[in-house]
Amino acid sequence: MLEALFYIFAAMIIGSAAVTAFTKNILYAAFALLFTFFGVAAIYVLLSADFLAISQIMIYIGGILVLIIFGVMLTTNVSIVDIKEGFTGKTSFIIAGIFSAITCIFFIYLAFKMPFINHAPKDVKLPNDSTIKPLGKLLMTNYLLAFEVASVVLLIAIIGAAMIARRHDD
Amino acid sequence: MVKYFKDILLGFWTIMVGMKITMDHLFQKKVTMQYPERFDPIDTGFMPDNSRNKLFVDIDDCNGCGGCERDCPVNCITVETVKTVPSDGPITIKSGAKRTLWVLKHEIDYSKCCFCSLCVESCATSAIFHTKEFDYSGYDRNELKHDFVSYSDEEKQKKLDNFVAYQIVKKQEDAAKKAADEAAKAAAAQITK
Amino acid sequence: MGNFVFDLIGKNIVAALVICIIPLVFILPYALIAILGELKIGAWMQDRVGPMRTGWKGVLQPVAEVVKLLQKEDITPTIANKPLFNLAPFIVFIGAFAAFAVLPFSEKFIPSGINLGLFFVFAVGSFAVIGIVMGGWASNNKYSLLGAMRSVAQIISYELPAGMVFLSIATIAGTLDMQTIILNQSGPIWNWYIFGGPQGGAIKFLFIPFFVILFIVYLISSLAETNRTPFDIPEGESEIVAGYHTEYSGMKFAMFFMAEYANMYVVSAIIVILFLGGWSSPFGTSFMDGPIWGIFWMVGKAFFFVFVQIWLRWTLPRLRVDQLMYLGWKVLLPLSIACFMAIAFLAMIN
Numbered sequence: 189m190l191e192a193l194f195y196i197f198a199a200m201i202i203g204s205a206a207v208t209a210f211t212k213n214i215l216y217a218a219f220a221l222l223f224t225f226f227g228v229a230a231i232y233v234l235l236s237a238d239f240l241a242i243s244q245i246m247i248y249i250g251g252i253l254v255l256i257i258f259g260v261m262l263t264t265n266v267s268i269v270d271i272k273e274g275f276t277g278k279t280s281f282i283i284a285g286i287f288s289a290i291t292c293i294f295f296i297y298l299a300f301k302m303p304f305i306n307h308a309p310k311d312v313k314l315p316n317d318s319t320i321k322p323l324g325k326l327l328m329t330n331y332l333l334a335f336e337v338a339s340v341v342l343l344i345a346i347i348g349a350a351m352i353a354r355r356h357d358d
Numbered sequence: 359m360v361k362y363f364k365d366i367l368l369g370f371w372t373i374m375v376g377m378k379i380t381m382d383h384l385f386q387k388k389v390t391m392q393y394p395e396r397f398d399p400i401d402t403g404f405m406p407d408n409s410r411n412k413l414f415v416d417i418d419d420c421n422g423c424g425g426c427e428r429d430c431p432v433n434c435i436t437v438e439t440v441k442t443v444p445s446d447g448p449i450t451i452k453s454g455a456k457r458t459l460w461v462l463k464h465e466i467d468y469s470k471c472c473f474c475s476l477c478v479e480s481c482a483t484s485a486i487f488h489t490k491e492f493d494y495s496g497y498d499r500n501e502l503k504h505d506f507v508s509y510s511d512e513e514k515q516k517k518l519d520n521f522v523a524y525q526i527v528k529k530q531e532d533a534a535k536k537a538a539d540e541a542a543k544a545a546a547a548q549i550t551k
Numbered sequence: 552m553g554n555f556v557f558d559l560i561g562k563n564i565v566a567a568l569v570i571c572i573i574p575l576v577f578i579l580p581y582a583l584i585a586i587l588g589e590l591k592i593g594a595w596m597q598d599r600v601g602p603m604r605t606g607w608k609g610v611l612q613p614v615a616e617v618v619k620l621l622q623k624e625d626i627t628p629t630i631a632n633k634p635l636f637n638l639a640p641f642i643v644f645i646g647a648f649a650a651f652a653v654l655p656f657s658e659k660f661i662p663s664g665i666n667l668g669l670f671f672v673f674a675v676g677s678f679a680v681i682g683i684v685m686g687g688w689a690s691n692n693k694y695s696l697l698g699a700m701r702s703v704a705q706i707i708s709y710e711l712p713a714g715m716v717f718l719s720i721a722t723i724a725g726t727l728d729m730q731t732i733i734l735n736q737s738g739p740i741w742n743w744y745i746f747g748g749p750q751g752g753a754i755k756f757l758f759i760p761f762f763v764i765l766f767i768v769y770l771i772s773s774l775a776e777t778n779r780t781p782f783d784i785p786e787g788e789s790e791i792v793a794g795y796h797t798e799y800s801g802m803k804f805a806m807f808f809m810a811e812y813a814n815m816y817v818v819s820a821i822i823v824i825l826f827l828g829g830w831s832s833p834f835g836t837s838f839m840d841g842p843i844w845g846i847f848w849m850v851g852k853a854f855f856f857v858f859v860q861i862w863l864r865w866t867l868p869r870l871r872v873d874q875l876m877y878l879g880w881k882v883l884l885p886l887s888i889a890c891f892m893a894i895a896f897l898a899m900i901n
Contacts, residue, residue, distance in 0.1 A: 189564065215632075215635075216635075219635060219638075219681075219685060222642075222681055238665055238666070239667060239670075242670050242671050242674045243674075245674040245675065245677065246673065246674035249674075249677045250674060250676070250677025250680065250710075251677075253681060254677065254681065254684070254703060254707070257681070257684050257688075258684075258703070261688055261700075318665070318666035318667065320666055320667060366882055366886075370767075373866075373867065376866045376867060377862060377863070377866050379866070380596045380862060380865055380866040381862070383595070383597070383598055384592065384595045385595075386598060387598075388598050388599060388600045389598045389599070390598070390599045390600040392603060
């Protein structure tokens with residue numbers, strides 16, 4: 189049953205991601221991301237990463253996606269703009285194609301080089317318990333620096349946003 | 359800073375006051391009257407005297423002058439009359455005046471009536487007036503037409519026939535009278551000759 | 552603890568389906584009762600009698616309204632964006648329904664006893680935001696779009712104080728699991744978190760004001776998150792027709808409506824779980840306690856807060872947009888952060 193669920197969610201991720209990539213309506217792309225993010229969260233759940241899954245929903249759907257949709261909708265007439273318009277010459281098409289092919293080959297190479305592909309344990313034991321306690325401990329001990337640096341980045345972002353939004357009295 | 363906290367407390371307090379008021383009203387006696395079961399304007403006569411509602415015609419008091427029909431701006435009143443004949447005897451309307459017209463039809467189409475009260479003002483005998491009733495309805499627009507005359511068709515026909523017969527009789531009488539007059543004139547002329 | 556469905560049927564797919572269906576079976580009659588409550592209480596507070604014709608004293612009025620909505624023509628505006636227009640009500644309802652997955656009804660029944668219940672409720676609230684924006688944009692109507700914009704700005708603003716309240720209770724309870732939070736508060740009434748929680752010592756009485764302030768902060772922000780009066784500016788009739796659901800009719804409007812009422816229960820249940828001991832009896836563990844009484848207490852307490860929401864709706868006028876932002880960012884957020892610090896201190900000294 190879990191495998192069936194995995195394939196359902198995987199199909200959902202790939203299908204909605206394809207909509208995001210190929211649709212000409214930019215708002216369709218934004219709303220298709222909803223299903224992509226949700227499917228990824230479901231895959232996290234299947235991997236017993238419950239905290240990560242809920243964080244995915246909260247940050248990506250509740251935060252980033254709302255931001256994207258707001259940005260798209262508040263821009264004038266963006267919903268009827270044909271994305272294909274603009275800089276689409278033959279040269280740029282060829283350059284983009286070459287770069288995409290290189291990136292694709294690199295990722296495939298990387299995937300087969302990764303240890304979890306070559307040395308996958310025969311039966312993975314998923315943790316039965318919640319991951320929240322070990323995660324919290326690790327974030328407060330081994331990875332404290334990364335955690336704090338991330339919060340500094342957020343603080344800088346907030347200060348920057350406040351600076352931009354401030355009224356300039358000069 | 360003090361004002362900030364004062365504002366918060368005041369806001370909270372006023373919300374509490376408002377909630378207490380609505381809570382009091384939750385258990386108060388309701389003012390709604392369930393309309394068809396209880397209907398105060400008619401039951402207690404609360405309706406103001408100058409209110410203009412459904413029209414009513416006291417047909418015994420109607421002299422059939424047709425003033426209401428002529429004055430009605432929306433043509434909702436239809437009056438049909440026929441003259442009385444001497445054989446009907448000495449008849450009067452309710453208020454005492456002599457009746458010269460039989461009212462054969464006095465129909466008001468309530469779906470057209472605009473409650474302007476012009477018919478009431480034009481009525482010489484105050485036979486048409488507003489009642490206190492206003493909530494009338496019907497499934498068909500013809501249900502909202504009301505004829506105040508209660509004569510049956512035979513009676514109406516008889517009155518028409520009487521009038522026609524009386525006209526014939528009167529014609530004959532007139533002719534006879536005319537002939538008599540002429541005869542008298544001729545006789546007078548002969549005498550003067 | 553545990554789940555009575557699993558005890559009865561065993562851990563299989565049928566049991567999982569039954570568990571999924573139980574909250575849905577709960578929502579439908581609850582929505583009818585809440586609609587009736589809204590009509591009747593609103594009428595009584597205005598000295599009217601409310602609907603009186605359908606059934607005894609009008610108790611069947613919500614049934615009549617639902618039947619009416621089902622019969623109504625399902626209109627899609629010609630220039631609306633059809634796929635998104637049709638999808639939006641369901642996304643909004645999914646957001647409301649997903650939260651039921653972690654709401655316990657009793658000691659013996661919680662659809663999903665994950666350890667992150669509180670966090671999950673907080674996260675799935677964002678589905679409603681997406682659905683509202685989707686519906687507002689796809690309607691191709693100025694008022695709908697304005698309503699959606701207002702709604703999102705409001706929900707995002709008020710998620711912050713609500714999040715601080717969640718964080719405070721999670722800190723003092725030491726867990727995000729709904730059942731454990733409730734279990735912490737079982738016992739006599741002064742073990743509830745609104746009265747300072749179960750941790751011993753007279754010092755907790757010094758902290759009761761902070762808990763009460765947090766309780767009020769969450770009550771206010773929950774009203775804002777469910778778009779209820781006095782925070783119903785996204786659907787303010789006098790300003791923007793009906794906000795994001797202006798163009799919806801029939802069944803799709805009913806979905807929006809049901810999502811709103813389901814959300815009312817969700818936030819009420821969270822208030823009850825966080826501050827008022829969830830399914831635990833106010834008379835201690837000996838009297839009127841147990842799995843069956845648990846349903847009574849949980850649903851009863853939550854219904855009381857649904858009543859409070861209705862009560863507030865018929866008491867207060869609508870806020871202006873700037874007042875809403877002032878209240879959210881300058882009053883509730885500082886207050887909740889201050890209370891969070893105080894409660895973190897209490898958790899530290901325990």
